[in-house]
Amino acid sequence: xxxxxxxxxxxxxxxxxxxxxxxxxxxxxxxxxxxxxxxxxxxxxxxxxxxxxxxxxxxxxxxxxxxxxxxxxxxxxxxxxxxxxxxxxxxxxxxxxxxxxxxxxxxxxxxxxxxxxxxxxxxxxxxxxxxxxxxxxxxxxxxxxxxxxxxxxxxxxxxxxxxxxxxxxxxxxxxxxxxxxxxxxxxxxxxxxxxxxxxxxxxxxxxxxxxxxxxxxxxxxxxxxxxxxxxxxxxxxxxxxxxxxxxxxxxxxxxxxxxxxxxxxxxxxxxxxxxxxxxxxxxxxxxxxxxxxxxxxxxxxxxxxxxxxxxxxxxxxxxxxxxxxxxxxxxxxxxxxxxxxxxxxxxxxxxxxxxxxxxxxxxxxxxxxxxxxxxxxxxxxxxxxxxxxxxxxx
Amino acid sequence: xxxxxxxxxxxxxxxxxxxxxxxxxxxxxxxxxxxxxxxxxxxxxxxxxxxxxxxxxxxxxxxxxxxxxxxxxxxxxxxxxxxxxxxxxxxxxxxxxxxxxxxxxxxxxxxxxxxxxxxxxxxxxxxxxxxxxxxxxxxxxxxxxxxxxxxxxxxxxxxxxxxxxxxxxxxxxxxxxxxxxxxxxxxxxxxxxxxxxxxxxxxxxxxxxxxxxxxxxxxxxxxxxxxxxxxxxxxxxxxxxxxxxxxxxxxxxxxxxxxxxxxxxxxxxxxxxx
Numbered sequence: 001x002x003x004x005x006x007x008x009x010x011x012x013x014x015x016x017x018x019x020x021x022x023x024x025x026x027x028x029x030x031x032x033x034x035x036x037x038x039x040x041x042x043x044x045x046x047x048x049x050x051x052x053x054x055x056x057x058x059x060x061x062x063x064x065x066x067x068x069x070x071x072x073x074x075x076x077x078x079x080x081x082x083x084x085x086x087x088x089x090x091x092x093x094x095x096x097x098x099x100x101x102x103x104x105x106x107x108x109x110x111x112x113x114x115x116x117x118x119x120x121x122x123x124x125x126x127x128x129x130x131x132x133x134x135x136x137x138x139x140x141x142x143x144x145x146x147x148x149x150x151x152x153x154x155x156x157x158x159x160x161x162x163x164x165x166x167x168x169x170x171x172x173x174x175x176x177x178x179x180x181x182x183x184x185x186x187x188x189x190x191x192x193x194x195x196x197x198x199x200x201x202x203x204x205x206x207x208x209x210x211x212x213x214x215x216x217x218x219x220x221x222x223x224x225x226x227x228x229x230x231x232x233x234x235x236x237x238x239x240x241x242x243x244x245x246x247x248x249x250x251x252x253x254x255x256x257x258x259x260x261x262x263x264x265x266x267x268x269x270x271x272x273x274x275x276x277x278x279x280x281x282x283x284x285x286x287x288x289x290x291x292x293x294x295x296x297x298x299x300x301x302x303x304x305x306x307x308x309x310x311x312x313x314x315x316x317x318x319x320x321x322x323x324x325x326x327x328x329x330x331x332x333x334x335x336x337x338x339x340x341x342x343x344x345x346x347x348x349x350x351x352x353x354x355x356x357x358x359x360x361x362x363x364x365x366x367x368x369x370x371x372x373x374x375x376x377x378x379x380x381x382x383x384x385x386x387x388x389x390x391x392x393x394x
Numbered sequence: 395x396x397x398x399x400x401x402x403x404x405x406x407x408x409x410x411x412x413x414x415x416x417x418x419x420x421x422x423x424x425x426x427x428x429x430x431x432x433x434x435x436x437x438x439x440x441x442x443x444x445x446x447x448x449x450x451x452x453x454x455x456x457x458x459x460x461x462x463x464x465x466x467x468x469x470x471x472x473x474x475x476x477x478x479x480x481x482x483x484x485x486x487x488x489x490x491x492x493x494x495x496x497x498x499x500x501x502x503x504x505x506x507x508x509x510x511x512x513x514x515x516x517x518x519x520x521x522x523x524x525x526x527x528x529x530x531x532x533x534x535x536x537x538x539x540x541x542x543x544x545x546x547x548x549x550x551x552x553x554x555x556x557x558x559x560x561x562x563x564x565x566x567x568x569x570x571x572x573x574x575x576x577x578x579x580x581x582x583x584x585x586x587x588x589x590x591x592x593x594x595x596x597x598x599x600x601x602x603x604x605x606x607x608x609x610x611x612x613x614x615x616x617x618x619x620x621x622x623x624x625x626x627x628x629x630x631x632x633x634x635x636x637x638x639x640x641x642x643x644x645x646x647x648x649x650x651x652x653x654x655x656x657x658x659x660x661x662x663x664x665x666x667x668x
Contacts, residue, residue, distance in 0.1 A: 015509035017538075017585040018492045024576040024589060084574015084594030091554040091573055102553035102577050191652060192547060192583040345585045347668050348509055 014349035023341045023353045028078035028361045030337040031369055033183045033205060034212065034330055035075045038373075040180040041213010041247075042068035043116065043172055048243065050123075050169040056239040063386045064217050065120050070377035072113055077369055081360055101182075101189045108182060112175045119168040121146060122161050124384055126153055131385075142383060180209040187336060194272045195340040200258050204332075207251035212329040214244045215322035220377075222319050224386070234311040241318050245301040248325060252294050255332070272347055280350050281339045289335055293328035297321050443610065449630060450609040457561035461628040462657065463635050464601060464612075465645075466537050469662035470622035473498060473535035475518035477614035477623060482516065484602065484613040491588040493599040494539040494614055499666065502528040507666045536667050537623060539614070540565065540586045540599035541648065541656035548578035548587065548598075557596070563657055564603050569595045583652045601625065 042064045048054040049061035080086045093110075096103035121128075129151050132143035184205025187196040218240050225232045259277070262270040277285050300321045303309065309317060342350045356362040445451050473496055481487065481494045496515030500508040500523060508526060519535065546565050548557050556571035557578055572595035579587045579596060587598040602612035610616070615623045626635035638661065639645060646663055647656040660667070 013506065013508050015497075015511070018495050018511055018514045019579075019585045019588045021490075022588075024579050082575070084576070084589055084596075085572065088554075088571070088573040091556075091571060095554050095571070097552055097555040099550045100553040100577070101551060102575065105553075186577075189551070190547075190580050192581055341580070345583060346509070348507075 015346050016344035016349045016351050017346045020344040020346065021351050023338060023351065025082070025337055025341060026353070026361045027338070027355055027363070027366045028082040028369075030330075030333045031366055032075065032078040032082075033180075033209075033337070034333045035071050035078065035369075035373070036183055037180055037205065037209030037212045037329065037333075038216050039068045039071045039075060039213070040176040040206070040209040041211065041215075042071065042217055043176040043213070044210055045214055045217050045240065045243070047169050047173050047176075050165060051173065054239065056235050059233045059236045059388060060217060060221055060240070062123060062384075062388070063221060064213075065116070065123065066380050066384055066386065067217055067220065067377060068213075069116055069120055070380055071373040072116060073376050074369065074373045075109065077372065081365060081369075101186050104182065105186075108175075108179055112172075112179050115168055115172050115175055119165060119172060120384070122165050122168065125150075125161055126158065127385065129153055139383075146383070177206055181206045187340070192345055193340050193343070194269045195276065195336065195343065197269075198258055200254055201336075204251065204254050204258065207247055207254060208329045208332055210247040211244065211251050211325050214240055214247060215325040215329075218244065218318055219322040219326065220374075222315055222322075226315075230387070232315055234314055237318050238314065241301070241314075241321070242305055244322070244325065245305050248297065248301065252298065255294075256290075268347075272343055276339065276343050276350065280342050280352075281335055284331060285335050285339065289328060289331040293324050293331055297324045297328065300324075445609040446611040446616070447606065447609050447626065448632075449627070450607070455607060459629065460562045462542075462563050462601070462606065463626065463628050463639065464539070464542065464615075464658045465624040465635050465638055465661055466539075466658065466663075467622045467624065467661040468534055468536055468664075468667075470620045471496065471535040471537055472620055472622075473515065473519035474619060475515045476617045476619060477537060478514055478516045480613040480617040481599070485597075487597075488591050491590070491597070493586070493597070494537065497536045497538060498523070499534050499536060499664075500526065500530055501532040501666070502526060503531045504528055505531075534664070536660075536663065537614075538584070538586070539658065540601065541584050541654065541658040542601060543654035543656050545653065545655050547581040547583065547652075547654060551577045551581040553577060564601060564606075565598075566600055566603060567596055567598065569593060569597070572596050583649050583654060584656075 045057065046061050046064040046068070049057040080089060083089060090106075092103060093106040096106070125147060128143050128147045132140055132147060132151070135143060181202040184202035187193075187205075188198055188201030191197045218237060221240075222232055222237065259273075262273060300317060304314060304317050304321065338353050342353065344351060357364050359365070475496060478492070478494060478496060485493060487493055492514040494514075495511055496519075497509055497511045498515075498519050502508070506528070508523070510523065515535075515537075522530075542563060542565050544559075544563070546557075546559055549559050549565060552558075553575060554571055554573055556568045556573070557565065558568070559565050574589060574594045574596065576589055576596065579585075579589065582598075587596055589595070590597045602610070602614075605612060612623075612625050615625045624635055624638065626633035628636050628639065630636060639659065643661050644663075645659050645661055647659055648663075649668065
């Protein structure tokens with residue numbers, strides 16, 4: 001941690017409530033909104049094509065759904081690792097407390113998972129039927145199960161599929177927004193914490209979710225295409241980058257609005273948050289999240305979206321911007337979740353957070369957890385072909 | 395060998411039966427939510443200890459009958475730490491976590507406020523603080539414990555209903571239901587909660603509910619040598635707490651703006667106290 005933080009802790013009048021010394025929600029709880037955010041954002045990319053008919057996004061419309069599915073399968077892992085009694089996790093669905101913002105998670109997550117999976121299965125149905133005919137043994141069994149043993153590809157059944165897909169994609173949008181806006185409300189609903197208790201929290205979480213989802217899609221799409229020696233559809237990447245710029249401008253405006261409006265109101269709330277942002281969080285918020293990872297990407301996005309950049313340069317630029325924005329959202333999660341807990345409820349001091357390497361909720365676990373969705377994505381790619389041209393061959 | 399074989403098979407059969415029964419019973423236990431455990435409240439009362447809260451023993455406990463409050467008289471606290479020791483021994487509280495603690499406030503002549511609470515006040519404040527540059531104008535001690543809010547944030551946010559408010563005004567935790575998510579710890583404005591490192595469930599001060607049900611005062615109230623901690627039933631017009639709260643003294647609650655309506659009142663507390 002930085003020198004400002006050290007001096008804050010050793011300061012004469014730094015008083016932290018005895019039970020506040022420990023940061024209870026650590027890296028796992030910072031990762032959880034990060035992963036669900038990527039899920040929600042990736043789903044929105046797919047919906048842009050399936051619902052809003054943005055034709056240039058066609059090459060990644062299926063990939064983004066699978067990308068969302070891969071991250072969704074890992075979204076509960078950080079929560080289970082965090083729980084003191086993970087074996088009781090089903091209590092949250094068996095005996096939910098209706099007044100708790102957290103109690104709905106199990107239901108929302110499950111419903112969303114069902115919608116996402118159904119949408120994938122219906123969109124891929126013709127492809128899966130073809131693949132079922134072409135494969136043998138275990139793969140044939142898998143395809144048979146995934147198509148519910150139906151090989152009907154008559155125009156009438158495909159038309160029904162199309163209607164079901166449109167319906168699922170349409171209800172998927174509000175559900176993706178609820179899934180992530182709701183995660184923001186889990187924090188925004190805590191009045192005891194001055195950095196969390198703001199009605200803007202769900203909005204900021206949702207917009208940053210869109211940013212991380214779109215950025216993740218752009219980066220992984222370009223990386224996979226380049227490493228598998230396939231052409232990158234620059235028209236598609238350009239459209240994605242435009243959406244990324246749009247979402248990020250909104251996201252950044254709301255993040256700054258939260259800080260600036262409070263700094264103008266100058267309430268007791270502001271004084272607590274100001275000391276946090278100029279003290280322990282100065283490096284990770286002002287320099288990291290705002291300076292390097294927001295202002296620089298904004299300039300880069302301006303260059304990519306407003307000027308004419310050739311295809312090769314655009315691919316590199318878009319990858320860099322996407323990578324930086326993925327980091328920006330991770331910094332934002334860290335600053336909100338862990339940064340917010342550094343303020344003691346005594347309003348007289350800050351505690352410290354030292355992540356451990358080999359802890360149940362430590363750095364190593366976090367790294368493994370962030371790699372897990374990519375492994376799942378690889379497994380999924382063995383079953384569902386990502387790209388249109390592979391399906392045409394099929 | 396031939397004689398042993400049927401016996402072995404019989405054994406195997408009963409063993410498999412037992413495993414099956416056990417699995418079915420076990421999975422049923424997972425599906426059927428646990429009933430709240432109310433045993434332990436009707437245990438025999440230690441007759442050799444005289445009743446400390448009048449009107450509880452010798453009748454059936456009627457939850458709607460009582461309105462318990464806790465009062466801390468800051469002007470009386472001497473910072474001896476007896477209450478913290480009593481609490482730690484009553485509940486075997488793990489080191490580094492506190493159901494109750496005592497803070498030391500110091501005000502210097504420049505109106506600067508310095509607060510500290512080494513080891514939660516367990517060792518008592520035996521020596522003055524030496525790191526202050528300016529002369530001290532005033533000093534006082536503030537004991538902290540669960541506020542037993544009438545509108546408790548912890549109860550609102552608990553996702554599984556493991557934290558609840560009983561009709562007699564106690565906010566309690568069912569440790570058999572708690573999943574250890576720590577949401578209540580985030581929500582409590584007074585930071586009275588912690589995650590027990592042994593049970594991995596949330597824990598906090600209960601105002602010694604098990605003692606109240608037997609007509610005994612909370613452990614910290616009983617050991618306080620200066621009677622800075624007071625406990626009683628507001629519905630009992632003869633109780634000390636009723637007389638204090640209906641009297642002319644300066645009474646307040648902590649963090650009033652949070653809107654939690656605590657049942658823990660402070661007498662003589664200064665505006666600097668948070």
